[in-house]
Amino acid sequence: MAILDNDGNRILAKYYDKNVFPTSKEQKTFEKNLFSKTHRANAEIIMLDGLTCVYRSNVDLFFYVMGSSHENELILMSVLNCLYDSVSQILRKNVEKRAVLDSLDIVMLAMDEICDGGIILDADASSVVQRVALRTDDIPLGEQTVAQVLQSAKEQLKWSLLK
Amino acid sequence: MIAFKRDKKEEEDGGGNPFQNLEKTTVLQEARTFNNTPVNPRKCAHILTKILYLLNQGEQLGTMEATEAFFAMTKLFQSRDVILRRLVYLGIKELSSLAEDVIIVTSSLTKDMTGKEDLYRAAAIRALCTITDGSMLAAIERYMKQAIVDRSPAVSSAALVSSLHLTSVSGDVARRWANEAQEALNSSNVMVQYHALGVLYQARKTDKHAVIKLVAKLMKTSPKSPYAACMLIRMAYKLLDEVDEGEELIGFIESCLRHKSEMVVYEAAHALVNLGRSGAREIGPAISVLQLFCGSPKPALRFAAVRTLNKVAMSHPAAVTACNLDLENLITDSNRSIATLAITTLLKTGAESSVDR
Numbered sequence: 001m002a003i004l005d006n007d008g009n010r011i012l013a014k015y016y017d018k019n020v021f022p023t024s025k026e027q028k029t030f031e032k033n034l035f036s037k038t039h040r041a042n043a044e045i046i047m048l049d050g051l052t053c054v055y056r057s058n059v060d061l062f063f064y065v066m067g068s069s070h071e072n073e074l075i076l077m078s079v080l081n082c083l084y085d086s087v088s089q090i091l092r093k094n095v096e097k098r099a100v101l102d103s104l105d106i107v108m109l110a111m112d113e114i115c116d117g118g119i120i121l122d123a124d125a126s127s128v129v130q131r132v133a134l135r136t137d138d139i140p141l142g143e144q145t146v147a148q149v150l151q152s153a154k155e156q157l158k159w160s161l162l163k
Numbered sequence: 164m165i166a167f168k169r170d171k172k173e174e175e176d177g178g179g180n181p182f183q184n185l186e187k188t189t190v191l192q193e194a195r196t197f198n199n200t201p202v203n204p205r206k207c208a209h210i211l212t213k214i215l216y217l218l219n220q221g222e223q224l225g226t227m228e229a230t231e232a233f234f235a236m237t238k239l240f241q242s243r244d245v246i247l248r249r250l251v252y253l254g255i256k257e258l259s260s261l262a263e264d265v266i267i268v269t270s271s272l273t274k275d276m277t278g279k280e281d282l283y284r285a286a287a288i289r290a291l292c293t294i295t296d297g298s299m300l301a302a303i304e305r306y307m308k309q310a311i312v313d314r315s316p317a318v319s320s321a322a323l324v325s326s327l328h329l330t331s332v333s334g335d336v337a338r339r340w341a342n343e344a345q346e347a348l349n350s351s352n353v354m355v356q357y358h359a360l361g362v363l364y365q366a367r368k369t370d371k372h373a374v375i376k377l378v379a380k381l382m383k384t385s386p387k388s389p390y391a392a393c394m395l396i397r398m399a400y401k402l403l404d405e406v407d408e409g410e411e412l413i414g415f416i417e418s419c420l421r422h423k424s425e426m427v428v429y430e431a432a433h434a435l436v437n438l439g440r441s442g443a444r445e446i447g448p449a450i451s452v453l454q455l456f457c458g459s460p461k462p463a464l465r466f467a468a469v470r471t472l473n474k475v476a477m478s479h480p481a482a483v484t485a486c487n488l489d490l491e492n493l494i495t496d497s498n499r500s501i502a503t504l505a506i507t508t509l510l511k512t513g514a515e516s517s518v519d520r
């Protein structure tokens with residue numbers, strides 16, 4: 001699973017099989033290769049190095065999901081869709097590099113919720129987002145104190161309810 | 164806090180990537196702030212994100228560095244901030260293979276996994292299982308069994324998937340937890356069902372008769388989850404390779420051709436055409452489904468269908484001839500892989516007359 005930018009550089013990538021690309025050098029070579037094959041054609045699916053890769057792009061981002069060539073392509077597709085949709089929901093629609101980097105922590109958590117050690121953990125974008133989008137909006141400087149007060153009040157209320 | 168906010172703003176105004184020019188040593192230095200009390204969640208989360216980003220970029224950490232960062236990170240358990248806590252779990256998982264003495268967080272994680280907050284519990288289970296070794300397994304077994312049958316699907320899934328990973332630590336984990344997995348199989352959540360089936364299969368993998376029984380039982384109540392259904396088809400497919408009789412199994416796979424999820428339909432068609440024993444009669448329905456997929460607007464579906472047809476064309480060229488017209492349409496497909504596959508398939512099935520066109 002990988003997210004690359006429009007120069008083919010890695011923003012986030014996760015490799016689940018230590019046997020396929022054991023070193024980060026091999027991984028990056030593969031990513032460059034993959035990017036050069038896919039960045040112009042909007043073809044959704046490609047075979048590369050014996051792997052089935054499905055991909056999707058938006059503005060300056062490329063999303064990839066790779067799997068063995070014996071894998072059901074539609075299952076890979078469902079993972080890709082989930083990744084893309086969750087990122088887009090987390091970023092509230094403007095799916096671009098800038099926004100991903102700003103919410104990098106949340107996107108990392110989302111990737112972690114989608115796939116665990118190569119096993120699909122969840123393929124439903126809305127439930128993934130529900131599990132990770134915990135932060136209230138980034139707060140502008142001026143309103144911060146008010147919002148903080150509200151937040152702490154909310155938390156106190158929650159804790160008292162839980163007891 | 165405010166100063167930090169401003170720093171971040173400045174970075175952003177500068178444009179470019181705020182994570183671009185990170186130095187490993189600087190970031191690890193910053194990680195020392197984790198030791199400060201009280202914890203500043205936002206700042207620490209940002210630093211932790213930087214560490215995770217560096218690791219993700221393929222930066223190598225030495226054992227010493229990793230261990231130091233790991234221990235600094237454990238201090239963050241004091242904070243109640245949700246995001247920070249989740250990032251710590253992620254950090255534990257990433258550093259568990261690099262740092263030493265990672266079992267130090269066992270008790271913190273066990274506490275989180277038995278706590279009230281569902282969002283913590285699922286993630287804590289997964290983190291805990293990455294640091295668990297054979298000797299610790301017994302200590303967490305009770306909690307794991309409880310988690311597998313938990314009401315929350317997230318917790319249940321996390322526990323099931325983790326037990327699959329734990330098989331590499333101790334081979335009989337899946338078998339010991341099979342009863343709980345059996346119960347989880349009845350879950351209405353599609354993912355839990357899928358993961359439970361995975362664990363059950365892992366538990367019985369070596370015992371052919373047990374697998375037959377499991378498959379036979381599930382065939383009757385065809386699982387709702389498309390992922391579980393795909394897996395069941397694969398199990399049935401594997402059994403068909405090993406046993407002599409199997410009319411029921413073939414019947415089941417055929418019935419999956421009418422499943423409402425394309426994923427399952429394709430999996431079934433794929434299995435049917437690849438069965439060594441099937442003749443033209445058996446693969447007929449599967450071929451017609453693949454033929455339909457050839458006209459799909461989704462490239463992945465067309466690709467899958469053509470690739471499968473390409474393979475069948477080797478063994479049953481006659482059966483694929485029926486799709487020739489559809490394949491010819493795909494020669495001009497915008498996806499080059501699809502076009503290439505279509506051409507090579509046609510070369511295997513086509514007669515001279517069609518080559519001209």
